[in-house]
Amino acid sequence: MSDNINHIMSANQQYAKEFGENSDLGAAPKKRLAVLTCMDCRLDPLKFLGLELGDAHFIRNGGGRASEDAIRSLVASYTYLGTNEFLIIHHSECGFETFTQEEMGRLLKEKLHSSEGEFINWLTISDRIESIKNDVMHIRNHPLIDKDITITGLLLNTKTAELTEIITL
Amino acid sequence: MSDNINHIMSANQQYAKEFGENSDLGAAPKKRLAVLTCMDCRLDPLKFLGLELGDAHFIRNGGGRASEDAIRSLVASYTYLGTNEFLIIHHSECGFETFTQEEMGRLLKEKLHSSEGEFINWLTISDRIESIKNDVMHIRNHPLIDKDITITGLLLNTKTAELTEIITL
Numbered sequence: 641m642s643d644n645i646n647h648i649m650s651a652n653q654q655y656a657k658e659f660g661e662n663s664d665l666g667a668a669p670k671k672r673l674a675v676l677t678c679m680d681c682r683l684d685p686l687k688f689l690g691l692e693l694g695d696a697h698f699i700r701n702g703g704g705r706a707s708e709d710a711i712r713s714l715v716a717s718y719t720y721l722g723t724n725e726f727l728i729i730h731h732s733e734c735g736f737e738t739f740t741q742e743e744m745g746r747l748l749k750e751k752l753h754s755s756e757g758e759f760i761n762w763l764t765i766s767d768r769i770e771s772i773k774n775d776v777m778h779i780r781n782h783p784l785i786d787k788d789i790t791i792t793g794l795l796l797n798t799k800t801a802e803l804t805e806i807i808t809l
Numbered sequence: 810m811s812d813n814i815n816h817i818m819s820a821n822q823q824y825a826k827e828f829g830e831n832s833d834l835g836a837a838p839k840k841r842l843a844v845l846t847c848m849d850c851r852l853d854p855l856k857f858l859g860l861e862l863g864d865a866h867f868i869r870n871g872g873g874r875a876s877e878d879a880i881r882s883l884v885a886s887y888t889y890l891g892t893n894e895f896l897i898i899h900h901s902e903c904g905f906e907t908f909t910q911e912e913m914g915r916l917l918k919e920k921l922h923s924s925e926g927e928f929i930n931w932l933t934i935s936d937r938i939e940s941i942k943n944d945v946m947h948i949r950n951h952p953l954i955d956k957d958i959t960i961t962g963l964l965l966n967t968k969t970a971e972l973t974e975i976i977t978l
Contacts, residue, residue, distance in 0.1 A: 642959055644840055644894055645974070651859020652972045659970035667904050669850040671813055679866040679882050681838040684855060690820020697848040700869040702882035709878030712929055713848050713871035719916055720904055725813055735836050735889055747888055754952045760881055783923045790811055801828035803821045805814070 665694040667721055673697070674717040676775075677729040678704040678736075680798070685729070688801050697723060703736035704729055705763040706775035715784050724789055726779065729803070730772050731796035736765045768795060772806045780809040834863040836890055842866070843886040845944075846898040847873040847905075849967070854898070857970050866892060872905035873898055874932040875944035884953050893958055895948065898972070899941050900965035905934045937964060941975045949978040 641649075673696035677685055685691075685698055699713045706728065717723045739747075741762050748757030765771045776793040779785055793807040810818075842865035846854055854860075854867055868882045875897065886892045908916075910931050917926030934940045945962040948954055962976040 641977075642894060642961075644842055645961060645977075648858045648860070648896075649972065649974070652857055652970070655857050655859060656969050656971040665851045667849065667851070667902065673813055674848070679843070679868045679886065680836065681863050681866055682834045682836070684862050686853060688821055688824050689817045690824060691817070693853050694850050697850055698869050699848045699871075700867050701878050702868075702885045707878040707881070708929070709870055709876040712876070712931060715917070715926070715929075716871045716904060716908075716913070716931065717848065719913070719920070720908060725811060727817075733836060735885060739885075739889060744885070744888070748884070748953055751888070752953065752955065756952050757884070760877075760884075760953075762881060762885065783925050784917055784921060784929075786921065792811075792814060800825050801821070802825040803818065805818070808810075808814075 669694065669696045669721065669723055671695040672722055672724045673727065674699065674714055674723040675727045675729065676704055676706065676710050676714070678702065678731055678734060680731060680734065682798055683731065683796065688796060688803065697721070703734060703763055703765055703771070706778045707763060711779065711782055711784065714779065718786060718789060726789060726791045728772060728775050728779065728791065728793045729796055730765065730768050731798050732768065733798045734765055734768065736763065737768065740764055769806060776807050776809055838863065838865045838890065838892055840864040841891055841893045842896065843868065843883055843892040844896045844898065845873055845875065845879050845883070847871065847900055847903060849900060849903065851967055852900065852965065857965060857972065872903060872932055872934055875947045876932060880948065880951055880953065883948065887955060887958060895958060895960045897941060897944050897948065897960065897962045898965055899934065899937050900967045901937065902967045903934055903937065905932065906937065909933055938975060945976050945978055
C-alpha cells in the first residue's frame, strides 16, 4: 500500500464517521446545475462557487473542455437527473496552455516509443477567452443538448480565485 | 442573470477575499496524485480522501469512467505535471447504473428527435465492481500510460462515505 493510500484510507475512516448528516442527499442536484471545469489541483469548485454538497454535478477534465465525454456526462445530467443550467469554467495559468498538440505527440513518442499520441486531440488552449466561447458554443449547438438549458462560460483567475462571466447562451 | 449565477458571483467575491493564503500553489499536484471519479453531486473528493487543495488532479465524468477523454487528462497529468499514482473511484447508487445504452438512445430520440444518441457509448454500469476492475485494467494496458504509475481502483459507499480498495495494478 502506497503512502498516499495509507493516508487516504485513514482520513476516509475519520470522514465517514462525521458524514451521517449528508447521507440523505439524493442523486439529483438541488440547484439543477452541472459544472464543467478543469482537473487543476488548485481548484475547489464547491468553494469558489459557494455551493454545498448536493447542489451540482461536477465534470472535470484537462482544461475543462467540451469534449465528447463531457457532452456524454452533460446529457446524462439533464436527461436523468434534471439539471437545467450548465457552467463552463476555464482558468488562468492552465497546464493546457503550456504545450501544443505537436509537442505532446513528440514527447510521448520519445518517452514510450508509441505514436498513438499523434492521433489524440489534446484540446490544448492557445487563447483562454476563445476556448471558453468555443466550448460554450459547441455545447449550445450540440444536437443532444436541449435548447432550454442555460449555458454560461466563466473564467477563473487562479491567483485570486475570482470569476469573470464571459458569455451566456 | 440566473438566480444561480447571482448567488455564485456574490459567493465567489467573498471566497476570493479569503483566498490569499492559497494563491502560491503551483500547478503540479503536491501528492503526485490524479483522481478519476464520478460527477455525482453527493461526492466531495477532497474531503472523502482527506486531501488538501493542491494535492491532486481531479478528473470527473459520468460514472468516473476511463473514457478516451479521461485518458487524455491522465496522460497530460503525468507527462507535464508529474503525477505518478492514479485512483479510479466509482460509487454505489450511481446514476449510470439506472439506465441502459438502449434506453438513453430511445429517450433522446423521443425528446429531441435526434438519433445521435445511438452512436454514443454512454458507459453505463451494470456491475460496479466489474466496472472498477475493467477501468483500472484499461488504463493499465493503455499504450500511452507509463508502466511506472501505480493505479488503484476503489469503491465509495455513497450512503456512508466509506472507501473500499478493490484492485491495485
